[in-house]
Amino acid sequence: MAFWLWIVLAVVLVGIVAALFSRVRFRVRYSRSGRLDQLVIVIQALYGLFHYQIILPSIVIRGWSIVYRDKREGGLSGIGTDDQKQNKRKISKGSLLRNARSYRTILFSTKKFRRWARRTMKKVECTRWRLDFRVGTGDAATTAVVSGLLWAVMGCASGAAGQFITLKTSPHGHVMPNYVTTEFSVVWEADFRIRVSSALAAGIKLGTKTIYLRKAIRAWRILISAPKETLN
Secondary structure, eight states: HOOOOOOHHHHHHHHHHHHHHHHEEEEEEEEEEEEEEEEEEEEEEEETEEEEEEEEEEEEETTTEEEEEEEEEEETSSSSOOOOOEEEEEHHHHHHHHHHHHHHHHHHHHHHHHHHHHHHHHEEEEHHHHHHEEEEESSSHHHHHHHHHHHHHHHHHHHHHHHSSSEOOOOOOEEESSSEEEEEEEEEEEEEEEEHHHHHHHHHHHHHHHHHHHHHHHHHHHHHOOBBBOOO
């Protein structure tokens, strides 16, 4: 009996160690063509046993608000946790103000929060980065000028990303001018990863730096909660 108990404990220990050395992977794809926006986020963990997908098939700006639909599905393999219901959500000016207040509360409740955030973000590795534009203004000269500006935007975007995260790849992309018709489209694709052990260590360090625990927990709940659902 004791022999089998040790076998079970050894298997559990190996599983825990393997999980800690595994990576959480994020794949992000944003595209805009005309007035249509779409965002897809795919999350994988535990060597593919956990798979979750968030799809925003439409994003609409209405005044000071952003209205979008989201569809979520996935979970652990073999467990029926799929949720394929589409929800219509709204990011309003009020929700942005609440998030800003929550962020200030976190800053007030946590010692050296910005330094912790920078160090944590540096543990995130980017293994794929591509940004493509297609633009046309209806005028050849103006299209050429806008294309040059977009090349500069691409360089600034990849440079800014390198300041916050660790780039493990060379950024790719191109700007394709359309000298015939009016057009604007953009496609951004990127892959990110972070070790589970690094994420856990960052969470533990954040807990040790938190001064006012209750205020910080309330602020984090507001900050990471989904925007309110609107009626269809």
